[in-house]
Amino acid sequence: MTGEPVIRTDGLTRRFGALTAVDAVSLEFTAGRIHAVIGPNGAGKTTFLNLLSGNLRPTTGSVRLRGREIAGAPVHAIARLGVGRSYQRTNVFPEFTCFENCRLGAQARLSSSMRFFKPADAYAGVNADAERALSLCRLSHRRDDAADVLSHGERRQLELGMMLATSPSVLLLDEPLAGMGAAEAGLMLDLIKGLASDHTIVLVEHDMDAVFSTADVITVMVGGRALETGTPAAIQVSPAVREAYLGAAKGAPAP
Amino acid sequence: MKPRLDGRRAALAAALLALALVPAVADEFYVVLFTKILVLGIFAMSLDLLVGYTGLPSLGHAAYFGAAAYAAMVLAPESAPANLLLTLPASVLVAALLALATGALAVRTAGMYFIMVTLAFGQMAYFAVHDSPYLGGSDGKLLFARPVVAFGGAAILDFAEPQVYYLLVLACLAGSYGILRAVVQSPFGRVIQGIRVNEARMQALGYATYRYKLASFAIGGAFAGLAGYLAAYQAEYVNPKLLGWQESGLALVMVILGGVGTLHGAVLGSAAIVLLQEFFSELTSHWMLLLGLFIVGSVIWLPHGIVGIRAWARRARTR
Ligand SMILES: Nc1ncnc2c1ncn2[C@@H]1O[C@H](COP(=O)(O)OP(=O)(O)OP(=O)(O)O)[C@@H](O)[C@H]1O
Numbered sequence: 028m029t030g031e032p033v034i035r036t037d038g039l040t041r042r043f044g045a046l047t048a049v050d051a052v053s054l055e056f057t058a059g060r061i062h063a064v065i066g067p068n069g070a071g072k073t074t075f076l077n078l079l080s081g082n083l084r085p086t087t088g089s090v091r092l093r094g095r096e097i098a099g100a101p102v103h104a105i106a107r108l109g110v111g112r113s114y115q116r117t118n119v120f121p122e123f124t125c126f127e128n129c130r131l132g133a134q135a136r137l138s139s140s141m142r143f144f145k146p147a148d149a150y151a152g153v154n155a156d157a158e159r160a161l162s163l164c165r166l167s168h169r170r171d172d173a174a175d176v177l178s179h180g181e182r183r184q185l186e187l188g189m190m191l192a193t194s195p196s197v198l199l200l201d202e203p204l205a206g207m208g209a210a211e212a213g214l215m216l217d218l219i220k221g222l223a224s225d226h227t228i229v230l231v232e233h234d235m236d237a238v239f240s241t242a243d244v245i246t247v248m249v250g251g252r253a254l255e256t257g258t259p260a261a262i263q264v265s266p267a268v269r270e271a272y273l274g275a276a277k278g279a280p281a282p
Numbered sequence: 283m284k285p286r287l288d289g290r291r292a293a294l295a296a297a298l299l300a301l302a303l304v305p306a307v308a309d310e311f312y313v314v315l316f317t318k319i320l321v322l323g324i325f326a327m328s329l330d331l332l333v334g335y336t337g338l339p340s341l342g343h344a345a346y347f348g349a350a351a352y353a354a355m356v357l358a359p360e361s362a363p364a365n366l367l368l369t370l371p372a373s374v375l376v377a378a379l380l381a382l383a384t385g386a387l388a389v390r391t392a393g394m395y396f397i398m399v400t401l402a403f404g405q406m407a408y409f410a411v412h413d414s415p416y417l418g419g420s421d422g423k424l425l426f427a428r429p430v431v432a433f434g435g436a437a438i439l440d441f442a443e444p445q446v447y448y449l450l451v452l453a454c455l456a457g458s459y460g461i462l463r464a465v466v467q468s469p470f471g472r473v474i475q476g477i478r479v480n481e482a483r484m485q486a487l488g489y490a491t492y493r494y495k496l497a498s499f500a501i502g503g504a505f506a507g508l509a510g511y512l513a514a515y516q517a518e519y520v521n522p523k524l525l526g527w528q529e530s531g532l533a534l535v536m537v538i539l540g541g542v543g544t545l546h547g548a549v550l551g552s553a554a555i556v557l558l559q560e561f562f563s564e565l566t567s568h569w570m571l572l573l574g575l576f577i578v579g580s581v582i583w584l585p586h587g588i589v590g591i592r593a594w595a596r597r598a599r600t601r
């Protein structure tokens with residue numbers, strides 16, 4: 028692997044009572060790469076992302092962002108360090124317009140939003156960031172439509188746009204293709220690939236064709252453990268992975 | 283977009299002008315009634331900031347209303363009128379600080395727990411006053427006179443006349459509306475509205491939501507305090523009921539009846555409740571029952587409150 032890791036976890040563990048959802052995971056995520064995390068349902072992928080984003084505190088272990096320990100820090104503090112997060116269940120503001128959704132993201136970059144008198148839409152820099160994010164997620168034509176009239180695919184694009192408006196350097200994407208038709212999924216994959224060069228991307232995804240065609244690195248999680256990490260080609264031929272996951276569970280792409 | 287906005291401005295200006303003319307054309311009885319509407323309108327607007335914009339359904343908002351009313355009483359001289367320029371800001375500050383202190387705990391909770399915690403704080407404030415002989419206990423206390431605006435010992439404006447007091451209250455309502463309207467359109471206002479819809483998402487975008495909820499709670503408390511100060515001097519009397527849960531509940535009914543998350547709806551709700559109380563109580567001694575039925579009916583048939591009537595009528599016509 029080349030380059031310093033942007034995120035590095037060490038022995039990252041999270042227990043829920045007797046269940047160890049994430050079990051001593053030590054991984055490195057490097058800038059400019061799409062690092063996919065795959066695994067069967069309940070493997071601990073979402074929990075792992077929650078530990079990175081601060082939505083959950085680790086039971087033990089560490090998360091370093093550019094060398095700085097962030098395990099246990101609050102969600103908003105981690106977000107402000109440049110970690111963007113999208114959720115497995117679409118998570119936008121349904122009654123706000125697409126622009127307003129992105130504007131909320133862009134406004135989060137102000138040093139503080141404890142500003143009480145000047146109208147929010149008079150902040151030209153924030154507006155420009157929001158427009159840029161809208162065009163990045165290819166929703167400029169939907170600018171003034173409320174998010175709840177968008178199609179499922181468009182809503183997922185908007186979620187990405189809202190996140191991009193905060194100008195994150197790290198993107199944690201939890202099943203961005205879930206529930207999408209082929210055309211929508213193709214568009215979303217294009218978007219993600221386009222972001223790879225200047226972001227660190229952690230991609231959790233069940234769509235194996237998509238993962239194997241876009242990821243630079245793949246980690247296979249099973250039962251909370253990071254079973255194996257490698258290039259798509261290496262993962263595809265790994266006997267351990269085949270036995271634990273690909274062969275047993277869902278349809279693996281033909282080798 | 284633009285013409286509608288200007289239409290709204292014109293409607294506001296017309297409403298303000300009409301209200302300003304009330305003392306010139308109406309009997310003193312109506313001037314006093316309208317004063318009550320406007321005072322409770324400020325109170326209901328302050329609650330709308332919490333309920334309709336921040337998503338904090340407080341059931342203890344009267345604590346801040348009453349706290350400022352009692353502060354006005356404590357700060358008033360025994361046998362001379364108080365100076366409005368000193369006692370009004372001081373009373374508002376008392377309410378805001380109390381809201382800040384209680385809100386620091388309350389806004390950590392959500393949903394049903396938030397309702398319970400605010401209710402509990404409200405009742406604590408009620409009993410603190412109720413059980414204090416110094417504050418007049420359950421009987422309350424009379425205020426010597428309405429405040430005056432004084433500069434260097436000389437009173438230059440006197441609010442003893444109900445008509446003049448009405449104009450003071452109207453100016454406070456207009457100012458409160460202007461400030462709160464600016465606040466909900468500011469970056470801060472956008473953040474609290476985002477929190478109402480989805481607080482977790484706001485955190486993931488990088489907002490420390492606790493601070494914004496607390497600031498909103500304190501601002502709401504401050505404007506409730508302004509209303510409480512004005513209420514105390516309208517009646518020239520304070521009593522513990524000003525802090526009770528009935529008063530909090532009444533404000534909540536006004537907000538819901540008028541239309542949540544609109545500000546001006548809260549004032550319309552206040553007008554509806556005060557006028558209906560007056561109207562029904564002349565009809566029958568069972569007026570509470572009539573008012574209750576009216577509220578139930580309007581919540582069923584007017585889910586968006588009085589401000590939703592236009593859209594509702596438009597739908598009814600096209601049906
Ligand atoms: N808050 C929680 N409390 C208790 N158990 C939890 C919690 N969150 C997750 N779990 C459990 O932890 C395990 C891992 O869940 P997780 O959601 O991380 O899996 P996943 O790999 O994302 O699965 P999927 O592919 O279905 O999204 C599951 O057994 C789940 O039931």
Ligand SMILES: [Mg+2]
Nearest residue numbers: 072073074115
């Ligand atoms: Mg998951």
